[in-house]
Amino acid sequence: MARYILARLLGAIPTVFLVLTLVFFAMRILPGDPAVAALGDNAQPAQLAQYRAKMGLDAPLPLQYVHFLAGLAVLDFGQSFMSDTRVSTLLLHNLPYTIELTVTAVLIGLVLGIPLGVLAATHRNRLPDDAMRIYSLIGYAIPDFYLGAILLVVFSLWLGWFPINGAGTGFWGGLYHVILPAITLALLKSAFIGRLTRASLLDVLGRDYVRTARAKGAGERRVIYRHGLRNALLPLSTGIGLSILATLSGSVAVELVFNRPGVGQLLIEAIHQRDYPVIQGGVIIFALFVVLVNLAMDIVYVFVDPRVRVQA
């Protein structure tokens, strides 16, 4: 098992590496000067030159790339152009907020989605099932940031039930601030999880052992929860992995709508300010996230289905 995980981790390195290299060069080839962004519109030429030298921006591109890789090797992402802060500090400061949001959203999504899916599966082709279908289609069609904006306007601006921005401190403060953005992401994900639950439950319920259980006179409720759902949850793990990734990508826009700290907000701002080191740091974090979630999904698979292990 350990060997399998190690192999997969090593296998992920080229992915992250490729993405980073692409971002590194594309960013620098395009017009736009981080020195102007950092020093302001009225910076004088001498000052700009001095700044470029200090930040290593005057070196030839390949050399900059070597420096960048050398830094990466010792987990040094460099210094933000915009603030006198290490990129790692910025990332560590923002990462917990993004994780807080993602985890809360996925949990809410599961809590809402699984019962909906069960309901749809047990009432197949009847009203709950149709409603579920419509819900999932609409859930898919509404952009995260639009739903977020509506929730913000209604619940924070008009009703004043929730805070309008920021992240809060302490467990309850954090929860209070994370709820609305998390619900934004969760509503859409619950539609997906519900649909997936329905599909895998229907699949399981059609299997022999469930038929046997039914034939032996087990109650319908027992059949669904004891035999059906338990077995249906395993394929659902993939779905959960996918929703984590979906929530993560959605969090970028949602953090912006709710003006919440987080890696997404940090990344978007860095893009607008041409803060290369922070962009690179943000990209690495997101790429690692993706790789790890995919890896976790695969590991769950291995546990569930020994055949995969043999292949690995």
Added chain:
Amino acid sequence: MITRRKLLGTAAIATAATGLGAPTVRAANADTLKFASAASGPRTADPNRTTQGADNWHCAQIFEYLASPEDGDFGKQPGDFKPALATSWKTSADGKTWTFALRQGVQFHKGHGEMTADDVVHSFMRAKAGGTAVSNYANITSVKASGKYEVAVTLQNPDPMFLGSVIFTKNVMVVSKKAEEEKGDKFGTDPIGTGPYQVDSFEIQKGVFLSRHPQYWGEAGRMAKLQCLYIADSTARTLALLSGDIDMMEAVRAPGWIQQVQGRKSGLHFDMTAPGSFNTLFFNLSKPPLDRLEIRQAIAHAIDAKAIVQALTPMSRETYTLNPPNYPTGFAHDDLPAELRLDYDQAKAKALLKAGGFPNGFKINVNVSQRPDYRSQYLIIQELLRKVGIEVNLSIMDHTAYHDANRRNLNTLTINSSSLPPVPLYVYDLYAASGANMTEDGKGGQNYSHYGVLLPGVDDLLKQMLQTTSFDDYVKVGRQVELKIQRDLPMLGLPTLSYTVARGPNVDLGYEVKGGYAYWSFAKATITG
């Protein structure tokens, strides 16, 4: 980023939150003033290193100048400056040596001792040697301590505006020499000055938290604590003010914003600097047909300044020449010779186009920054020029790409927005001198017009200005420069845009803001109720 919140209605959640380590809910915490600026987080609290305007706000509470004008304005002439860390000063007969007598007994923050001439010399020398405004101090040849409480500054050329051009500039605010040497790079986040407030904590992406300096030499700050917070998102910042999370905020300089927030909360105050940002439209003389005077005049007459002012009311004011009318060398409309008044007149613009050889107008490609303040000006101008037959094809780009293009001679009509002091020579040197000519390699200055290179400019007059020893002579020559620029029209003053702060109904600043830099003191502020 702001994390505070207000009791918003759900008593249950809020009570639970307070009970369990959440920040205390603030109803009206009358001893803390919270100000939010439009940036994502503090970069530094060292006034010689600030690169974003927002950081000057906390610097202005922490550090002080040798001399400064009354709160709430620039010093527009030498008599406007009042003693601060210096109690008096005198100028030598040739106007090249300025001697300052320092205030005695001034204590630095957190027990860093008394301020002496050494600290002042150090503060000046470090601004001349490095930092964000080195070129501004090029005229200084030496700064020497001539006693424990006396400092002499010698200049290469006389400078009647010295108090405004050097003394009242943030880079030479007085820092503790000992503290800076001890702390090194950390000085930026743990600064030691003499101002009424000292730094308690400097938190990235959040803000700078200050408390009253107990040993302040002057009248103590009225609020016990200050928070200089950062909320980049304009909607979130506005909401924070409306909900009472913060007491003051950097306003959003967008059309209609003031009216909208007034509609949501009554009693808000708006502090505005006049003029605030200069908005200057540079005609790139190397891009035909902008090399023709008639075409430049046509564009000037096609721009309806009043429409721009109205769109941004009450933050915008008309400007009739390069410098705004309330600056030493600026002109009011009626003071200008009739032929130099660039009034909005479509018929005249069309006639000038015809005289310039383009009776049917022309098309021109213009680069535009996506930053909202630039974008809205360009959009308005595009619309106005369309009415006289000039079709402006805007290509919108990232703000730094825009500046990069401007600096590499890739733009045609360049707008530059900047908050400039009433120091005429500084403005001319920056925008109109041939030495500031913008070049294709991007290493030149901000004379985006190539004035003085492609068209005889004002270099000789500037040299004359540099030799004047009295303020009156200085202004007299300066006004000639102003008129020559208006006649040649390589650049055009667009309406100015005030830097604006919105203030809660119960917040009293303690003085009226009329002008000055885009940051001011909170030492006299109080919160009532």
Added chain:
Amino acid sequence: MSDVNAPADIDRLGAMVAREPIAPEPRFRDLVVRVIFARASTSIAAIVVVIFFVIAAGATWIAPYDPLEQSFIAVNQLPSWQHWIGTDQFGRDVLSRLIYGSQNSLVFGALSPLFAAIIGGILGVSAGFFGGVTDRIVRRIIDMLMAFPELLLAILIAAALGGSFWNVIIVLTVAFTPGFARVARASTLAVKQEPYVEAAVAAGVRTPVIIFRHVVPNILAPIVVLMTLWSASAIRVEATLAFLGLGTQPPHPSWGNIIRDGLENMFATSWPILAGGFAITVVVLAISILGDSVRDALDPEVNQ
């Protein structure tokens, strides 16, 4: 995945061809009839999509105002007879901006899946048909890119490229290509095992002929399904990019940046936000319903 249902679809679509190869000449007219008249919902969706097309194509004639034209006397107006959805902070007519924004959405929604289908199709078919090293390389690239949710991939690429028309097209195309490649590959593998293809190979028929006569017609159906489904995704992703300031740049209207501008101005009027989001939702919904229906029509087993 912003498009969380996409991966499941891909596997299913790939398998679809293996299970029940579609006849070399797809019966398009039957298909269209079956798709549109399957249910009331699909008929409505079809009408919505047609209206969307008409509005986008005829924006110049339909829009009551120039979407860029400003008016200082008509700033932030609420809906009225002159301005049905009101005006924005520059006095621009919001309805006209939405109408022109539909053009934007249509272009991105149609072009990027098309480009992605072509590139992905070529990659997938060559991988599936030639196998060996080609297959390994293509599979490697697909796996690498498929690991990323397409919205996230788009954001990361846009982070490097910045927003302009062609950059957004590139971003979206790259984001969608792996999906097409995977389906094309799976379908090609399935078709390759068909006796008539094996026979053709054995008979020495030239490769391009086999590919164009036997392989391409067979993979067309799943590709068309994906294109419909993903034009909805493309519209969504483009809107999100524009919202983040990485897509279509103002003053040019796009549904995403109308909402972004609206949020900045939400104290004055919330109509642009509401209307912009409504437009995205309705169009994406309609296209997804049609896409689902196309899939059901082509793959009757799934929805039993």
